[in-house]
Amino acid sequence: MRDGKTIFSFTAKNLLASGVWIAVDDDVNPALGYGYDYIALTYSDGGAIGGFRVRVFHLDGDVVTDVSKAIRGAVADFRARHYCKERGNNVTALKWTKGDLLLLTEVYPTSDCGPDLGHTEAYLVSVPDGKIQEHLTLNQLRQYPGVCLENDDEN
Numbered sequence: 001m002r003d004g005k006t007i008f009s010f011t012a013k014n015l016l017a018s019g020v021w022i023a024v025d026d027d028v029n030p031a032l033g034y035g036y037d038y039i040a041l042t043y044s045d046g047g048a049i050g051g052f053r054v055r056v057f058h059l060d061g062d063v064v065t066d067v068s069k070a071i072r073g074a075v076a077d078f079r080a081r082h083y084c085k086e087r088g089n090n091v092t093a094l095k096w097t098k099g100d101l102l103l104l105t106e107v108y109p110t111s112d113c114g115p116d117l118g119h120t121e122a123y124l125v126s127v128p129d130g131k132i133q134e135h136l137t138l139n140q141l142r143q144y145p146g147v148c149l150e151n152d153d154e155n
Contacts, residue, residue, distance in 0.1 A: 056093070084108045089107055
């Protein structure tokens with residue numbers, strides 16, 4: 001919604017999670033020549049242990065464009081090296097940085113995913129063209145400014 005008016009809606013098949021995580025990029029700096037208006041929605045098709053998926057949208061006034069294809073290269077790069085045959089992999093949108101989206105890619109953390117179980121990496125991807133700007137290991141991601149990987153629900 002914008003100014004009380006619905007400007008777009010979308011559906012996600014098999015959405016079972018009680019929450020949807022939203023990363024918003026509304027960074028505007030005309031002096032430096034950029035203005036971004038993107039949102040990335042992360043949702044699960046099966047709750048906390050379900051498959052995490054990401055949809056990415058560009059908002060231009062009242063026009064909304066699905067630019068989710070921008071993350072395909074990063075997802076494919078991760079899958080080529082790490083993949084859970086039984087369940088697939090997870091992807092989560094963490095944050096925006098000047099029009100680039102930081103994604104977390106993960107092999108399901110369950111024993112049926114074999115030796116890669118829980119393996120996690122990250123990608124900084126330009127949107128909407130999908131160019132991988134940076135590929136990060138989990139240790140590099142832990143040091144990334146503005147990223148917290150701790151679960152607030154766990155003690």
